[in-house]
Amino acid sequence: MTTLLPSLTQSRKAPMLEGVLFFPVTPFTESGDVDLDALRRHIAGRVDAGPGGVFVACGTGEFHALDHEEYGAVVRTAVEAVGGRVPVYAGAGGALGQARRLARAAAEAGADGLLLMPPYLVESTAEGLVAYTREVAGETGLPLIVYNRANARFDERSAAAIAQLPTVVGFKDGTGDLDLLARIIPAVNEALDGTGKEFQFFNGMPTAEASQPAYRALGVELYSSAAFAFAPDVSLAFHRAVQAGDQKRIDALQRTFFHPLVRLRQRVPGYAVALVKAGVTLEGLDAGPVRPPLTPLTAPETEELAAILAEARAVLAS
Numbered sequence: 001m002t003t004l005l006p007s008l009t010q011s012r013k014a015p016m017l018e019g020v021l022f023f024p025v026t027p028f029t030e031s032g033d034v035d036l037d038a039l040r041r042h043i044a045g046r047v048d049a050g051p052g053g054v055f056v057a058c059g060t061g062e063f064h065a066l067d068h069e070e071y072g073a074v075v076r077t078a079v080e081a082v083g084g085r086v087p088v089y090a091g092a093g094g095a096l097g098q099a100r101r102l103a104r105a106a107a108e109a110g111a112d113g114l115l116l117m118p119p120y121l122v123e124s125t126a127e128g129l130v131a132y133t134r135e136v137a138g139e140t141g142l143p144l145i146v147y148n149r150a151n152a153r154f155d156e157r158s159a160a161a162i163a164q165l166p167t168v169v170g171f172k173d174g175t176g177d178l179d180l181l182a183r184i185i186p187a188v189n190e191a192l193d194g195t196g197k198e199f200q201f202f203n204g205m206p207t208a209e210a211s212q213p214a215y216r217a218l219g220v221e222l223y224s225s226a227a228f229a230f231a232p233d234v235s236l237a238f239h240r241a242v243q244a245g246d247q248k249r250i251d252a253l254q255r256t257f258f259h260p261l262v263r264l265r266q267r268v269p270g271y272a273v274a275l276v277k278a279g280v281t282l283e284g285l286d287a288g289p290v291r292p293p294l295t296p297l298t299a300p301e302t303e304e305l306a307a308i309l310a311e312a313r314a315v316l317a318s
Contacts, residue, residue, distance in 0.1 A: 019052030093117025
C-alpha cells in the first residue's frame with residue numbers, strides 16, 4: 001500500500017470527454033450481493049455501443065448503497081470491462097473521510113477520474129464546499145469533476161475557486177438552475193483565462209435529454225445519459241439528432257420517450273435509479289433489485305416502461 005502513495009498523488013492529464021456519457025447500474029443478486037459478472041457484461045456490452053465515457057458507482061450505480069469493499073470491486077470490474085476503450089470515472093463523496101478513502105480506492109482500481117458526489121447530509125457555506133472539494137481533490141492525482149446538486153450547490157465565486165484547483169477538470173450541474181449556471185460558466189471561464197487549462201461543463205439532470213436543448217443553448221454539450229444503460233439505440237439517436245439540429249427527431253423522441261420517462265420517474269422518489277434498473281432487466285440482463293431505501297417499480301409500471309421503449313423504437317424505425 002505505501003509503495004502506491006507517491007504515484008497516486010501525481011496529477012494525471014484529464015481525458016477530455018465527448019459523446020454520450022454512460023452511467024451503468026450496479027446489478028445485485030436476489031440475495032442482495034453485488035453481481036460482478038452481470039456488471040461486467042452490462043458495461044462491456046454498452047461500451048461496444050459507443051459511449052464517450054463510463055461513470056461507475058455514481059448515482060445510477062447506487063453509490064450510496066455500496067460499502068468500501070464492494071465499491072473497489074465495482075470500479076475494478078468496470079476498468080477491466082472497458083479495457084481502456086474510453087475513460088472510466090468513479091463516484092466519490094459522502095462524509096469527508098469516506099470521500100477521501102473512496103478517491104484512493106478508485107485510483108488504486110485504475111479509474112481515470114472521479115465524480116465528486118455531495119458531502120453527507122450537512123448544509124454548508126460555499127467556502128465549506130470549496131474546502132471539501134480541495135480535500136478530496138488533493139487525495140489523488142485523478143482528474144475530478146464536481147457534481148453541483150442536492151446539498152452541494154456552488155455559486156459563481158465558489159465554482160470559479162474550485163475550477164482553479166489543479167485536478168478539478170469539470171463541473172456537472174444537477175440543479176436545473178439555468179439562470180445560475182449562465183452566470184457560473186463565464187465566471188469559471190474568466191478565472192481560467194490564460195491558464196491553458198481545459199475544463200468541461202455537463203448537464204447532470206435526471207433524464208438529462210429532457211433538458212439538454214436548454215443546456216446546449218448555454219454551450220453545455222455534454223450530458224449524462226441514464227437511458228443509455230438500457231436503451232443505447234434511443235440514446236444515441238437522440239444525441240445524433242441534437243448534434244445535427246434535427247428538431248423533428250428531437251421532438252419525436254422527447255414526446256414518445258424522454259418526457260414519458262420523466263413523468264414515470266417523478267412518481268416516486270428514487271425512481272431515477274429504479275426505472276433504469278428495470279429497463280436493463282427488460283432488455284435481457286437481470287440487474288436485480290435496488291437496495292433500500294430505494295423501492296422498485298411495480299409490475300404495471302414496468303409494463304408501462306416497456307411500452308415507452310416500444311414507442312420510441314417505433315419512432316426510430318420510421
